[in-house]
Amino acid sequence: MNEPIKRFKTNARMSQVVIANGIVYLSGQIPDTANAPIDVQTKEILTRIDALLASAGVDKTRLLTANIWLSDPKHFAAFNAVWDAWVAEGHAPTRVCVTALLMLPGLDVEVAVTALA
Numbered sequence: 001m002n003e004p005i006k007r008f009k010t011n012a013r014m015s016q017v018v019i020a021n022g023i024v025y026l027s028g029q030i031p032d033t034a035n036a037p038i039d040v041q042t043k044e045i046l047t048r049i050d051a052l053l054a055s056a057g058v059d060k061t062r063l064l065t066a067n068i069w070l071s072d073p074k075h076f077a078a079f080n081a082v083w084d085a086w087v088a089e090g091h092a093p094t095r096v097c098v099t100a101l102l103m104l105p106g107l108d109v110e111v112a113v114t115a116l117a
Contacts, residue, residue, distance in 0.1 A: 017056050024056045024115040034106030038075040042082040045111050062115040063093035069100040071108040
């Protein structure tokens with residue numbers, strides 16, 4: 001395809017949103033509030049994902065995949081409670097969720113998604 005690649009919210013290091021060949025890619029999203037409870041961190045991220053998807057002209061019903069990183073398995077149930085309430089019924093993406101050491105202290109979750117444009 002010869003469609004141009006579109007990049008939004010771009011700086012020297014990365015773009016928050018890239019649209020290429022009909023796919024919307026979001027960079028990994030982290031919470032604003034370090035050391036907050038996992039449900040607060042998760043809600044902050046999902047709110048940001050909604051806004052970034054909207055900037056690309058789509059919403060969470062167009063999700064294809066989700067990659068989730070948790071700092072500790074103990075956060076899994078609380079994360080899922082917020083996630084399950086957020087995902088549009090009948091539109092759950094494929095998903096992977098792993099434990100990983102995140103790059104900034106006090107952050108317990110990061111989420112990256114792709115969606116169909």
